Amino acid sequence: xxxxxxxxxxxxxxxxxxxxxxxxxxxxxxxxxxxxxxxxxxxxxxxxxxxxxxxxxxxxxxxxxxxxxxxxxxxxxxxxxxxxxxxxxxxxxxxxxxxxxxxxxxxxxxxxxxxxxxxxxxxxxxxxxxxxxxxxxxxxxxxxxxxxxxxxxxxxxxxxxxxxxxxxxxxxxxxxxxxx
Amino acid sequence: xxxxxxxxxxxxxxxxxxxxxxxxxxxxxxxxxxxxxxxxxxxxxxxxxxxxxxxxxxxxxxxxxxxxxxxxxxxxxxxxxxxxxxxxxxxxxxxxxxxxxxxxxxxxxxxxxxxxxxxxxxxxxxxxxxxxxxxxxxxxxxxxxxxxxxxxxxxxxxxxxxxxxxxxxxxxxxxxxxxxxxxxxxxxxxxxxxxxxxxxxxxxxxxxxxxxxxxxxxxxxxxxxxxxxxxxxxxxxxxxxxxxxxxxxxxxxxxxxxxxxxxxxxxxxxxxxxxxxxxxxxxxxxxxxxxxxxxxxxxxxxxxxxxxxxxxxxxxxxxxxxxxxxxxxxxxxxxxxxxxxxxxxxxxxxxxxxxxxxxxxxxxxxxxxxxxxxxxxxxxxxxxxxxxxxxxxxxxxxxxxxxxxxxxxxxxxxxxxxxxxxxxxxxxxxxxxxxxxxxxxxxxxxxxxxxxxxxxxxxxxxxxxxxxxxxxxxxxxxxxxxxxxxxxxxxxxxxxxxxxxxxxxxxxxxxxxxxxxxxxxxxxxxxxxxxxxxxxxxxxxxxxxxxxxxxxxxxxxxxxxxxxxxxxxxxxxxxxxxxxxxxxxxxxxxxxxxxxxxxxxxxxxxxxxxxxxxxxxxxxxxxxxxxxxxxxxxxxxxxxxxxxxxxxxxxxxxxxxxxxxxxxxxxxxxxxxxxxxxxxxxxxxxxxxxxxxxxxxxxxxxxxxxxxxxxxxxxxxxxxxxxxxxxxxxxxxx
Numbered sequence: 001x002x003x004x005x006x007x008x009x010x011x012x013x014x015x016x017x018x019x020x021x022x023x024x025x026x027x028x029x030x031x032x033x034x035x036x037x038x039x040x041x042x043x044x045x046x047x048x049x050x051x052x053x054x055x056x057x058x059x060x061x062x063x064x065x066x067x068x069x070x071x072x073x074x075x076x077x078x079x080x081x082x083x084x085x086x087x088x089x090x091x092x093x094x095x096x097x098x099x100x101x102x103x104x105x106x107x108x109x110x111x112x113x114x115x116x117x118x119x120x121x122x123x124x125x126x127x128x129x130x131x132x133x134x135x136x137x138x139x140x141x142x143x144x145x146x147x148x149x150x151x152x153x154x155x156x157x158x159x160x161x162x163x164x165x166x167x168x169x170x171x172x173x174x175x176x177x178x179x180x
Numbered sequence: 181x182x183x184x185x186x187x188x189x190x191x192x193x194x195x196x197x198x199x200x201x202x203x204x205x206x207x208x209x210x211x212x213x214x215x216x217x218x219x220x221x222x223x224x225x226x227x228x229x230x231x232x233x234x235x236x237x238x239x240x241x242x243x244x245x246x247x248x249x250x251x252x253x254x255x256x257x258x259x260x261x262x263x264x265x266x267x268x269x270x271x272x273x274x275x276x277x278x279x280x281x282x283x284x285x286x287x288x289x290x291x292x293x294x295x296x297x298x299x300x301x302x303x304x305x306x307x308x309x310x311x312x313x314x315x316x317x318x319x320x321x322x323x324x325x326x327x328x329x330x331x332x333x334x335x336x337x338x339x340x341x342x343x344x345x346x347x348x349x350x351x352x353x354x355x356x357x358x359x360x361x362x363x364x365x366x367x368x369x370x371x372x373x374x375x376x377x378x379x380x381x382x383x384x385x386x387x388x389x390x391x392x393x394x395x396x397x398x399x400x401x402x403x404x405x406x407x408x409x410x411x412x413x414x415x416x417x418x419x420x421x422x423x424x425x426x427x428x429x430x431x432x433x434x435x436x437x438x439x440x441x442x443x444x445x446x447x448x449x450x451x452x453x454x455x456x457x458x459x460x461x462x463x464x465x466x467x468x469x470x471x472x473x474x475x476x477x478x479x480x481x482x483x484x485x486x487x488x489x490x491x492x493x494x495x496x497x498x499x500x501x502x503x504x505x506x507x508x509x510x511x512x513x514x515x516x517x518x519x520x521x522x523x524x525x526x527x528x529x530x531x532x533x534x535x536x537x538x539x540x541x542x543x544x545x546x547x548x549x550x551x552x553x554x555x556x557x558x559x560x561x562x563x564x565x566x567x568x569x570x571x572x573x574x575x576x577x578x579x580x581x582x583x584x585x586x587x588x589x590x591x592x593x594x595x596x597x598x599x600x601x602x603x604x605x606x607x608x609x610x611x612x613x614x615x616x617x618x619x620x621x622x623x624x625x626x627x628x629x630x631x632x633x634x635x636x637x638x639x640x641x642x643x644x645x646x647x648x649x650x651x652x653x654x655x656x657x658x659x660x661x662x663x664x665x666x667x668x669x670x671x672x673x674x675x676x677x678x679x680x681x682x683x684x685x686x687x688x689x690x691x692x693x694x695x696x697x698x699x700x701x702x703x704x705x706x707x708x709x710x711x712x713x714x715x716x717x718x719x720x721x722x723x724x725x726x727x728x729x730x731x732x733x734x735x736x737x738x739x740x741x742x743x744x745x746x747x748x749x750x751x752x753x754x755x756x757x758x759x760x761x762x763x764x765x766x767x768x769x770x771x772x773x774x775x776x777x778x779x780x781x782x783x784x785x786x787x788x789x790x791x792x793x794x795x796x797x798x799x800x801x802x803x804x805x806x807x808x809x810x811x812x813x814x815x816x817x818x819x820x821x822x823x824x825x826x827x828x829x830x831x832x833x834x835x836x837x838x839x840x841x842x843x844x845x846x847x848x849x850x851x852x853x854x855x856x857x858x859x860x861x862x863x864x865x866x867x868x869x870x871x872x873x874x875x876x877x878x879x880x881x882x883x884x885x886x887x888x889x890x891x892x893x894x895x896x897x898x899x900x901x902x903x904x905x906x907x908x909x910x911x912x913x914x
Contacts, residue, residue: 014392014400014422016795017811021272024807026253031276031806038815042855046823047432049855050424139266139400140425 002147003081004119005175006135007155007164008055012142015040015053022137027120033106035117036134052180057104057134058083058117059166059174066096066105075114081148081175082119090114101171119145148175224248230257230731232662232674234331234654235274236798238262238396239662241732242271244655244677251275251655251678256397259732261666266397269796273807277653278678282637282804282875284650285682296648301684301694304647309698311630312345315603321346322571323600327589328607329353329799332674333659333709337692338607340566344701348569349601353799354586356615358518360899363581364528365511367759369536370749372583374547376510379405381545383412383503385496387438387531388516390421394793403427411545412499416441417516418790419821419863420856431496432858434487435788435903436776438516439527441493442509442534443474443773444482448497449537450474456504456539463748464536466758470770477773485773487858504538506545514793519899523774525581529762530771536755542744549746551738552665556719563715566704574601579898580765588898590615590891593624603630606641607688608651613640613800613871616889616900617844634691637804638874650685653678657687660713661727668739671720672732673713765896777892777904780860785830786906787822787862789842791885797867803878804870812868818882819852821863822909827853831911838909840864845887848912862907864888 020036023029039054060083066075067083074089075096092112097105105116120132135143146155155177158164164177227246232239241260245253254272258265277283287304288296315323324347328338339350354362362372378384379402391399406413407426415427418435433441449455450471460467479490479497486493500507509531517524517531540546575582575591582588589611595601604625612621618640625631625644633645642648651657659674686694689709696705707715714724722733750756758769780786794817796808803809812818820840822832832838834853839846840862849864857863868882889905 012404012425014425014795016392016395016422017269018267018272018395018795020811021269021796021807022267025272025275028252032810034810034814044855046825046855046857046859047430049420049430051420051422051856053422053425137266137272139268139395139397140404 001080003149003175004145005060005081005148005155005177006119006132007144007158007177007179009142009162009164009179010052010054011179012140013053013055014140015051016139018137018139019055019134019143022133023117023120026133027118030109033108033115035104035106035115037104054167054178054180055134056102056167057176059102059104059172059176060117060119062173062175065099065101065172069095069099071095083116084118085113085115087111087113087115101168102174229675229677230673230728231655231677232332232659232672233267233271233274235270235802236394237330239332239664239674240267240271240397241672242267243731244275246677249679251278257672257732259670259730259734260672261664261668261670262396262398264398264401266401268395268397269811270395270798270802270808273796274802274805275655276805276807277636278655278681280637280804280806282877283653283682284635284637284642284648284685286650286684288648290646301686304649305694305698308630308632308647308695309700312603312699315629316345319600319602322349322574323602324605325349325351325574325589325592325601325603326605326607327351327353327592327609327611329609331608331654331659331688332662333657333688334607336660336712337689338605340704341692341696341701342605343566343569344696344704345699346569348571348573349587349592350573351587351589351592352585353589353609353611353614354519354583355588355590355893355898356519356900356902357514359582359586359588360520360524360894360897361512361515361518361528362586363583363897364517364525365532366583367525367581367750367762368529368532368756369746371549371746372585374511374541375550376508377506377545377548378402378411378510379409381406381411381503381506381508383414383499383507385414385416385500385509386423386427387416387509387512388520389510389512390415390417390423390792392422392425393795394513395795412503414496418858418861419792421792422795431488431492434485434858435516435790435861436521436523436779437486439523439530439771440477440482440485440773441488442527442530443477443771444479444493445497445500446530446534446537447474447477448479448494449501449534452501454498454501455537459539460536463745464755464757465752466756466770470533470757473768473770473772487860500538505540505543507538508535508540508547511547519894520901520903522777522894522901522904524894524899524901525897526767526771526774529759532755533757533771541746542742544742548740548742550665550667550740551669553663553669553671553720553735553738555661555663555716558712558715558719562707563712564704564706575898579893579896581761581896582898588893590893590900591898593621593891596627597624599627602628604628604632606631606633606635606645608635610635610639610641610800612644613869613884614886616886616902617891618884618886620891634688636685638872639800640870640872643872649691650682651691652680652682652685652687656680656685657689658709658713659689660709661717666740668734668736670732670734671717671722671727673727675728675731762896767896777901778906780906782860785908787908788860788903789885789888789905789907790861790863790903791866792863794865794867797865800867800870800878803867803881804875806877809877809881812881816850816852817865818868819850820909821852821854821857823857823859823861824853824855826859827851830909832909837912839912840883840888840907840909842888842905842907844890844905847883847887849883851909862909
């Protein structure tokens with residue numbers, strides 16, 4: 001069993017939204033349905049200022065709050081540490097959206113079902129992309145996907161090298177690591 | 181449709197980084213709904229077709245995946261020099277235009293009540309043909325003109341159509357883009373553009389250009405490479421743009437004063453004898469004249485104009501000298517001096533002269549002239565030559581420095597007002613919203629006897645037309661091959677990805693061929709786009725069939741090599757510190773300080789309005805694209821930027837609504853309060869304020885930048901001077 005996660009290096013993020021539109025295009029999402037949301041943070045005062053762009057998406061928490069509140073089991077921990085949504089079971093109650101501390105779940109405006117980042121690389125081998133769409137699309141290589149339990153994986157090495165950490169400390173046991 | 185099934189192209193798929201599919205024999209499902217669906221749907225037919233993006237002028241190559249006729253995925257073409265395997269946000273999002281519910285679907289004619297009525301193609305073509313011939317008979321062919329935003333087929337067919345009618349008046353959108361820059365460069369170095377070797381530089385300065393906001397993937401990669409190599413990257417910009425992720429320094433210059441910075445840095449290099457005197461002596465004319473003309477432009481002088489401390493200007497100049505020749509000022513695109521100010525063309529000229537002081541032309545890390553390939557001569561029996569048009573295009577005399585390959589179409593609007601231009605065609609151009617003072621442009625165009633717009637959606641320009649001809653989208657047509665310059669030049673193809681969605685839309689080549697026939701000049705179009713494409717490709721040793729198989733073909737025998745002294749294609753055959761043409765046009769022979777036309781007076785609450793691209797939009801053409809506009813709406817990207825200290829003084833908080841106004845226009849808009857902008861400027865993104873109700877996604881979002889810009893043209897160069905305008909703000913409710 002693998003335990004998949006992602007690293008996002010905000011020092012390399014130029015805030016261009018290519019990850020968002022690639023995700024939508026390759027995963028056939030609606031235009032107003034985005035699995036990635038963005039925060040922007042200015043640091044300093046004019047003219048000594050810089051800016052940080054922070055893409056946020058499902059953190060695939062091991063203690064996923066969405067799964068704990070889901071009344072039907074639609075939101076659940078799947079294999080390889082990937083939090084999944086079983087659309088057949090989703091009743092659109094939106095509890096999961098309220099429970100997610102990162103506010104990265106989205107409601108499909110056509111079906112009413114809730115959805116979010118699927119770590120699409122695992123299905124993408126059949127779909128024509130070799131990697132998660134956002135990782136593939138990133139112009140600057142700010143994203144790395146891989147197995148956190150494999151100490152030889154690129155992501156594990158990069159976390160060790162950079163000291164990358166979840167965005168909100170131990171708020172949840174998140175599996176997206178940030179370099180900031 | 182290409183008819184190429186996936187199996188035939190499986191080798192391509194591998195090169196595009198799609199290894200898994202290559203293994204599949206037969207037709208492989210690319211369903212995106214997950215593994216279970218994929219198994220259940222293996223009877224689906226998948227094709228992979230090479231195309232070129234149409235969301236900006238970079239026209240990046242990609243492979244489009246089409247499953248049962250529906251577009252599913254886009255994978256950037258690694259062989260395309262601009263894409264290098266990647267696409268920007270627009271590349272993915274703009275593809276949705278093919279399926280837009282707001283597409284133009286039928287030819288339309290405006291009736292006496294000013295309403296559009298659907299008509300048939302035969303009627304549209306014959307009526308336009310009749311009117312064109314009436315105009316020629318009464319006023320001559322010079323009364324006809326064309327404005328187009330260059331695209332592979334469009335630039336060929338529109339020019340050929342106009343020339344066949346006897347008119348020289350073919351214009352690009354340069355006057356509102358990069359006309360001043362490319363015309364200024366041409367005066368100095370005899371080339372309209374160059375490319376900074378950013379990745380290998382020790383120092384590169386960007387002036388008003390942000391690779392991270394107006395994205396070409398290969399440029400972003402080069403900037404990142406430079407940063408990782410430890411290059412000193414300097415951003416000169418009234419705004420802290422997003423390239424700062426890979427830059428070391430933001431120089432928040434007062435907008436409109438870049439020329440003063442360049443002149444002062446040049447002054448430092450010359451005064452301290454830190455320039456490449458040998459290179460200058462061997463390659464240029466007029467240096468002494470320029471050196472004495474700029475003797476007074478000290479860093480202290482420039483500080484008062486630019487707002488940049490003299491010590492910083494001096495330091496930057498010294499750092500350049502240290503880094504030379506692996507250093508340059510990057511050429512920019514539209515940025516600060518493509519068309520913005522009264523001194524834009526002269527800024528461009530000075531930039532080339534500064535780079536000359538560094539001796540950096542064609543040096544590793546310097547400023548390069550990269551090769552490109554073009555089609556050779558074709559069989560005149562099959563592709564008859566159009567007789568050369570002797571007349572000069574409108575504006576060539578009044579704006580003599582404007583490159584004839586672009587021209588200044590603003591002058592054409594003037595000529596429409598004066599009744600000298602009677603028939604005007606637009607292809608892929610929304611001039612009536614994207615150029616200064618749209619209200620006046622609309623009045624000017626109202627004087628025309630004939631206005632024809634070819635587009636995919638009801639642009640503001642189309643709204644003004646007598647006839648609107650619907651084109652199929654870029655995904656629904658095959659175009660002429662696109663020759664792309666670079667380290668290794670290539671030719672790349674926009675093949676037809678999708679079947680035509682709306683049966684009454686037609687591709688650009690067919691539209692202009694049929695228009696030519698209707699106007700009585702069909703004899704110059706006795707070929708199909710495929711025949712022409714194949715002939716062009718055979719002239720460079722390949723063929724349409726071959727290019728359709730691989731998408732992009734490179735010419736390694738033409739690859740770039742460092743070190744070659746360029747052939748300076750100026751009248752003197754040298755780099756021109758002094759230009760007779762500039763002098764004849766009423767400018768200084770060598771570039772000296774030119775004041776912007778207007779400067780903000782802070783004490784009366786004036787700010788300079790500055791524009792600029794966001795990474796998700798191009799011009800006004802992408803605003804109606806839902807995946808892109810949803811980002812704008814989600815993050816309030818239509819807001820204007822105001823400096824935090826200024827906002828506090830005016831009692832404006834982040835997210836407040838203000839009335840932005842000047843003598844031209846006023847309108848409500850929300851504010852982004854930010855530390856990222858020079859206090860003398862207000863930034864408004866250039867993509868919004870759509871006034872076409874038929875563009876239901878874009879309509880009414882934000883304000884149109886150009887509504888606030890007076891109609892005027894840069895002396896000698898003819899650009900729109902889009903940032904020579906002042907505005908003030910008033911908080912709503914006060």
